[in-house]
Amino acid sequence: MGSRASAIDGTARAATVLPVGKVSELLGIPAVTLRTWEARYGLGPSGRTSGSHRRYTSADIKRLRRVQQLIARGVSAGDAARLSLGGDATTGHPAHRTQRLLEAAESLAVTELTDTLVECFLNWGAVETWTTLVSPAFRTLETRFGRTGDCTDIELVLAAAVTTSAERYLQLRKLSADKDRPILLVHSPAERHTLPLVVLRTALLERSRPVVVVGPDANERAVLQAIARTDPTTVVLWATIRRPGQLKLRNRVRETGSPFLLAGPGWPAAAAPIESLVAALEALTTPRHSTKF
Template sequence: MNKQGRTSQTEAGMEHRDLFPIREVSRLTGVNAVTLRAWERRYGLVQPTRTESGHRLYSQADIDDIRRILGWLERGVAVSKVGSILARDQAVMQNALAPDAAKGWQAQLRDAVQRFDGAGLDRLFDQVFAAITQDQVFADVFMPVWHDLAAGQAVFGQASEWLFLDQFLRGRVFTRLQLSQQRRGRHVLLAPLPGQCLELELLVNGLLLASDEVRVTPLMPGQPLEELALISERLGPDAVVLFSNRSLTLDMGKRLSRLAVGLHCPLLLAGEAAELAQESLAGSLVACLGAEAGLMRRRLRQYLAGQLDT
């Protein structure tokens, strides 16, 4: 063997020395290999690295996650729900925003909205984006205030405040989403389930789903579900994602099944609807991405890479 070949083997060994094959992980955790593969492909719970020949290699962090999964299962949590719990725990640890900081941003936001101060909103939006992650911007600052104003529209003045904030956010989020369209990579269409989503919710989730590898094109509320097959045929996306934060009715579940058969690409479900329907849709043609931003992006990438089953 020449020197270059020996060096490549040595580097590969060093790269994988802290990783464990599936049989060793099974021995360490007590979870058999079949179950580990199912957790990965069906629920996206663990993401081992792969060798060039396709063999799975698990890190110590993966093993820790497997033990956490076992802990939740022992508490009676369904395996379909564990992914969202782990994702939210991870988001809290990695992107924890101090409650006082979040309240401070929200107080400034409410003040600008009450004064109908568009220039102030512009400055605040840019400041918040520069200070914290995109996920935090919406989860911890802007969307909580938006939801509060939407729920309190019976109070005099709050309907106007909500409309003011809603219009501002739709404009800024749409602009950012348009910029992300310039990225190359896999193309995803994002559509709302009929009557179950407002435009801002759809735009925000489109922005959260987008990444360097995935560009997202939103289809606005009012888009007929039955015409998605036509749009998909003409635009040729890599996947169609439906978004809703409401539970699926029996009739809607049947409509999704019919739609999946007629599409020329995979059909995925995102939002709280995906969390609630994951067990009922298991084994169907509809894959569930979850509701937490990080989990949705990860499962979408896995699915587009062929590493996540419906």
């Protein structure tokens, strides 16, 4: 595989235009498949010789390689083609990637925004997408809101796009884990910041951990019923700020005897809540952690 990639890179540098047969040989893709991809998805050659014969350019070859990589991760050819035609969002300096993401959100380019995020999930996984792209984007918006207060709509569009793209990513990779006792992710009463649990669920499914999310509209009774019904390995109680009923819910969860973790800035510091995605994953996927507070 490494020698093939080296050959492709070397040939692409040496020649800016290549015929279909040569591209087929370099990439290991049958010529008939290349022609099918061109007809169905628009992944054809963009260069021309002096005699007006169409040829694949270095950029075309790079795009086809991305399609191959996405298909190898379980993405359908159609989705891989569409994502590859959207431009490579996973290259360049992190600050530039974040800026491109924010520009798409501000212009309400929802399709571009979602496709960019799906590709980042596919290339990096949930943890890196969150820590190097999404979280910095939200921090930028928080700073802007403190100065001008004019970006609530952008935050909502971005949050919705992250939620949609995470679900699409899970579907594309066919990631699910419904068997065995799950980890139960629970929002505290009236909690509206649901995105952290969306990303945590995605990261857990990447690790083949069964997980169930109890939505923010669930009342105390619904949460306790979910615990009784699923017998979870761990209950995660998420809160961004302190709200009425939060401590009561924690106490009721404790009474069930289920191991639980507190997560988010809405819990007292004395309770040592989990404060990052990486810390949550470590606590939930290693057997040595203490889960009762």
